[in-house]
Amino acid sequence: MIKEKVLLLDGNSLAYRAFFALPLLTNDSGIHTNATYGFTMMLQKIVEEEKPTKMLVAFDAGKTTFRHESYGEYKGGRQKTPPELSEQFPYIRKLIDAYNIQRYELPLFEADDIIGTLARQALDEGMETVIVSGDKDLTQLASDSVTVYITRKGITDIEKYTPAHIEEKYGLTPQQIIDMKGLMGDASDNIPGVPGVGEKTAIKLLKEYGTVEALYEAIDAMKASKMKEKLVDNEEQAYLSKKLATIYTEAPIEISLQDISYSGPDEDALLAVWQELGFKSLIEKSEFSGNEVQHEDISFDIVETITEDTLTDRMAVHIELENEHYHSCRALGIALTDGEKTLYLPITDKLENEALKAWLEDESKQKLMADSKAAQAMLQRMGISLQGVTFDLLLASYIVNPAISGDDVAVLSKEFGYQDVQTNEALYGKGAKWHIPADDVLAEHVSRKALALWRLQPILEKKLQENEQFDLYKELELPLASILGRMESEGIQVNVDTLEKMGDELAIKLHEIEKAIYSLAGEEFNINSPKQLGVILFDKLGLPVIKKTKTGYSTAADVLEKLQAEHEIVKHILHYRQLAKLKSTYIEGLIKEVHGEDSKVHTRFQQALTATGRLSSTDPNLQNIPIRLEEGRKIRQAFVPSKPGWVLFAADYSQIELRVLAHMCEDPALVDAFRQGMDIHTRTAMDVFNVPAEEVTSNMRRAAKAVNFGIVYGISDYGLSQNLDITRKEAATFIDNYLASFPGVKGYMDRIVEAAKETGYVSTILNRRRYLPDIKSSNFNLRSFAERTAMNTPIQGSAADIIKKAMIDMDARLRKEGLQAKLLLQVHDELIFEAPQEEVEKLERIVPEVMENAIELMVPLKVDFSYGSSWYDAK
Structure with missing residues (x-):
């Protein structure tokens, strides 16, 4: 007989862990997928390892729980869920359903209480139980037959809490975890605890007294101290905190262990969800057939x-x-x-x-x-x-x-x-x-x-x-x-010698940065080892610890960026990492893509991939070369004409999406700025910060630029706060000020959403459609994402229409003029040609003429162009 094993997962906690563990990812439809992908990877791993016979994912049913009756401020300090995560919850639920896993939520109760109740039932029936969460509160449920897995770094790296592990880690029993929370509180849940009592003090007190109740029974005999004073003053708060931290194991759930049997996924449904979310690597690795x-x-x-x-x-x-x-x-x-x-x-x-x-x-x-x-x-x-x-x-x-x-x-x-x-x-x-x-x-x-x-x-x-x-x-x-x-067949010439020379130069630079890092550290160590780097930064140099992992200190990029002002070594480490990635991923990676017979790369343009109509390129992806870094920009020096006496001629649209936005929203201030030829980011900063042009600082313009392009891509206060390294509240205020300054933009957004609700889709200038089945959804998160998509798709899609039309018009014009010039690449809003030097003068006249007249807008289209002996020189 197969021994029953119950697997209980904390849906909300794991979704949050996955969201913050992975960078913001989107699929081809623009849906954010990082939390869903992380959740999927965790499910795959845990199911494969544990092979459960019963399985359930529990979710919180809402913000109000029975605990709020005792303490209205319970969980009161939590920030609003980022919309980039909120929009993923419906897909996580859809994913769970496709796995044939039961999910459950109960009004006024938390996921912890559902898990606690089922874990107690499993214990009573002698079943082995595994609980998976990112919340250590659940460790109080550990027993001889209940193991609690707590996610640590990312979502697939876990720490297994058994009674023995809790004894080794804290010197406590699982039940005493509740007492520990009662004394020290829990900032994440806004449980107050006793002010001044941290984890070490709480553990010390519990080792001596056992429980909160026993501690207070013996409080009179305790030697006078500031600690005793705090304990006496906050006795009621300690009892309340313990009550709030206690998982309720008799919740009135309407689901039983018999209802959560697990026998494997619905393969067709799961493949469909993975397809919708764009999880191509999972689809390729899956062994599902479903093709009969x-x-x-x-x-x-x-x-x-x-x-x-x-x-x-x-x-x-x-x-x-x-x-x-x-x-x-x-x-x-x-x-x-x-x-x-x-x-x-x-x-x-x-x-x-x-x-x-x-x-x-x-x-x-x-x-x-x-x-x-x-x-x-x-x-x-x-x-x-x-x-x-x-x-x-x-x-x-x-x-x-x-x-x-x-x-x-x-x-x-x-x-x-x-x-x-x-x-x-x-x-x-x-x-x-x-x-x-x-x-x-x-x-x-x-x-x-x-x-x-x-x-x-x-x-x-x-x-x-x-x-x-x-x-x-x-x-x-x-x-x-x-x-x-024809562009793909033609390809573009790449000078491998130039790339190899760059690789050698980067190797020298990396060595120099290494020496600078060693000098500042006072010793040599493996810079690529997070463990060794953590010891140098936090133990030896004493930098403030921002995040810890199971192996020690986190040295992730986001952590190091916050530490740049603390010590000179940090900027060198960040630069070292950038150059190392540039060398391995872009220079060495690009060399592998050069065809030996013609010394060219033949990128493939994906014409039927993106939901907006944008072209993308693969094998190699020439849109991903990091040009913000000078060393990255220099990679373009290797892209050269295929014939002697020829040049590369590059022409790109200036702020095309913002011009399309101005055309669509007809906001007088935006339209006027483009017609007058003003710098749109400066103009935005003037209006939002209410200052004249001469008082616009570089930081003001940077913020204005971020919100200008953010509006086009449906940015949220969370996304803008990440871009500008400001608080979400500041970001929300900035977005509000922007919309107040350009009321036509807000009017456009409202109109386009209403139109989408009537028709079920939005259209571009050339009538490219994007269907929005969730635009009327009763689910707030799905509806919100569809509304943001409705706002930005016509802008991005129309920009795609324009550059595609320009490519067709340019192809016809080159033939009409009898020119030898050839269109080689389209990268973002840029077209790259190669041509004989003697045709440059004519190209300078006809390329902007054709591109700027591809489609007539309410504001002028503007094209910047240049040429040179390489793609780099043509910029």
Whole structure:
């Protein structure tokens, strides 16, 4: 018989721990995910290790509990939950449900009381129990059959509290933890305790007297002292504090141990939640299949060649690529269908088929494709210039609903009711089990994909027409895919020698900083060892301790930043870490991405990924090069023209999102500032701080800049306080002052939210939509996130529309002018070209002209440009 094991988790506490342990992360839809991800990692680890048969996650039901009847100030000192965390609680609950784990909350009671009540029931029934929390209050429940796991550093690092461990750590029993709290209080819960009594004193008193009650029974015999005086004066407070700290183990819960059996997750539901949250690494590592689909029989012919008479004027064509890295992978096969006859042609290294080549390059022949950009990159390597693409499944599905992510034809097809394609993972397997199936199996798989394209094209194009998005698809995204495909194939030249030289220079700098650190420390030590560094900073140099970990002192970046004013060594350590990461992640990482045959990097532009319409780049991600640090900016020196006598020409939009905001909100002050050509951050500082331009300090402008861009991205008082290192109250005041100074912004925000509630979505200038299913949710957190998304998506998305339109217009203009200049990169709001030196004068005229007129706004668009012998020199 399997021995029962009960696992009880403190939902609120673990969510908070996860949120503050991980940096603010968001998925492609802009949903914050750090707490949910941390919670997931903890669940995965604890379930795997403990293998529970019964499981429950308990939550606090609200701010008011029965303890408030005894003490109205209970938990009164706690700061308001950051909205970035609040918005994650519904997803954490959804995650728990997908795991098939019971969750429970009870009005007027805390999660601790639910856990305590179930732990007592499990104890009575002789079951082993594990409790997991970040709150040490629960250690009072430890017993021979109840172990309390308290999270320490992060959320997966735990300390196990048993009666023996509590005896070793404090010299107390689990029950005496309550007495200890009664005497010393608990600042986190606003339990007062006895003023002047800390942990050491409380433990000393309890070792002598045993309990709070026994202490006060013997108080008269205690020798006179200031401590005795405090104890006598605060007797009632000590009893109250002990009562507040006591977990109630007889809460009137309506759930029993029989109700919380656990047998594993709902794999489909869990995969769906992970997909929604963007937990790609978890999806890749999971062993769930869930891909079994009953397919209808299809007819297809495997052929050795394709002749001209088998090709028609309009066909769906699917090229199966070995993997997503299409700049270096090979094509496995190609299927073509006209809806009636389907052909499959295996491909080796080259496409040796002249009729098919001519058809692919013929613009008059309509091609329906899954991902035309990937196909174009592959065909380019075979010397084929793809023309005539009239349908792209990836782009069409993305425009219809940008929340749909991934490029697997099976996944995209399923979204629109067509389930007759097997997923790539189901066919090929994954990881060490990945394999190419038998020829006939592969042929059927690729043929089914081609048929899916044929059948989905009318369905998706009808939806695009209904949504008035067909122009966005046909005139913007589809031609852009072709441009991006050429940019990816062209790549950008990288001078590896320059990168290696930078790496050597950084190594010298790191050595110099090392010496400075050793000199200030008075000894050599391993700077990369948090333990050794902690000893130097806190034991030897006596810096104030801000945070501790299980191994000693925390030396995390946020801790060191707060200590910079305390000692000169700290800034050297922070600089050392920055340069070390620059060397390993960016310089050495970039060198690995340079293709040996052409000394170029061929970044992939993700066109159908972000919810706002922004492009992103991968392999390598050129948007992540840290340019705030001079050494980081210098990495751009390695990006050079591919031909002698050529230059790189860079042009970027100035404050495009703020200009879009001014256009959308029509605030007179914002519009006037841009029309007058003022520095918008200075203007904002003038209005918010109520000072003339000459009195605006650099700190005022910095704060104004943070709130300007923060407004665009839906920043909260918590987020702004983190950015500016000020209190949340100061940040909230600053945001209020900003909105009072620019009432048009507030009016826009109110209008756009109301419109979203009516339609269920928001739109950009070119009618790109983002659906907001939670905009009317009764759940405050989900609704608040949807409202912030409604405010900022039209701004960010319209900026994306503008730069995409500019790329199309520039491509046409370069061809019209007969220039050799080529567009190589798009990074954020910047376009990078390479061109012969003699074309620079013309580029200086036409690039800003085209970019500034891509879309007409109420305020002028402004483009800054420069050129040079490297990307660095062009800035």
